[in-house]
Amino acid sequence: MTKLSHYDEEGHAHMVDVSAKPNSRREARARAFVELSAEALAALPRNPKGNPLEVARFAGIQAAKQTSSLIPMCHPLALSFVEVEARVTEGGVAIESTAATVAGTGVEMEAMVAASVAALTVYDMTKALDKGIRIREVELVSKSGGKSGEWRRE
Numbered sequence: 001m002t003k004l005s006h007y008d009e010e011g012h013a014h015m016v017d018v019s020a021k022p023n024s025r026r027e028a029r030a031r032a033f034v035e036l037s038a039e040a041l042a043a044l045p046r047n048p049k050g051n052p053l054e055v056a057r058f059a060g061i062q063a064a065k066q067t068s069s070l071i072p073m074c075h076p077l078a079l080s081f082v083e084v085e086a087r088v089t090e091g092g093v094a095i096e097s098t099a100a101t102v103a104g105t106g107v108e109m110e111a112m113v114a115a116s117v118a119a120l121t122v123y124d125m126t127k128a129l130d131k132g133i134r135i136r137e138v139e140l141v142s143k144s145g146g147k148s149g150e151w152r153r154e
Contacts (some may be wrong), residue, residue, distance in 0.1 A: 018075060021104035026145030028100075030111035032138040033117040034093040040130035043086060049062075052125035053086040053093065060084035062120030064099050064110040074109050077101045082110070084118050093122050096141070108143055 045054060061082045070075040081100040086093055099107040099115035119135045127133060142152040 011129050012087045013073060018104040021147070023102050024145050025102050026100065026106045026143070027081075027098065028106060028108040028111040028143040029096065029098050029141040030108070030115040030139065031097070032095045032115040033136045033142055034095070034119050034122045034126075035134040035136055036092045036122075036126060037130045037132065040126045040133070041088060041092070041114070043129050044093075044126070045127060049125050052122050053088070055125060056086045056093075056095065056118040056121040057084045059121040060086075060095070060097055060114040062106055063117035064097070064114040067113045070113060071109055075105050076105075077103050077107060077110065079107070079110060082114060086118055086122065093119075095119050095122070104145060106146055109141055111137065112140060 049055075061084055063070075064082040064084075065079060068074045079099055079101050080099065083098045085096045095115050095118045097111045099110035099114060099117065101107050101110075116135075116138050119138065123133050123135060139153065142150075144150050
């Protein structure tokens with residue numbers, strides 16, 4: 001079994017020392033899905049709170065930049081790029097995020113936080129219309145760079 005890097009020999013959680021790792025371009029993509037009723041989907045364009053998709057996009061970008069404040073062992077990173085897309089699709093809103101940096105550690109958590117917070121923002125802006133909203137399939141789609149190289153979800 002592979003050792004979990006965020007634990008020391010005594011089993012205490014700690015931040016991994018990445019100071020010896022070389023900087024390289026790293027990118028990660030993540031996604032989430034917000035399942036909405038047909039009524040809530042139909043009301044998206046005329047939401048009195050504003051355009052939920054655009055607000056979700058901004059919220060996801062902002063969240064990616066705050067990841068190390070939210071996830072205790074996550075390193076603060078200078079992000080080179082963050083993009084969040086939210087689009088209406090059958091049964092809900094599909095969210096995709098991309099985060100990139102040139103650093104000694106990856107940006108998987110930044111991409112995942114961006115997708116998650118964007119999904120939560122859609123929820124917040126549509127909850128008055130649909131109490132049964134579900135956020136599903138928050139997942140890493142791909143990552144590149146660093147020692148482990150390329151990874152892609154099948």
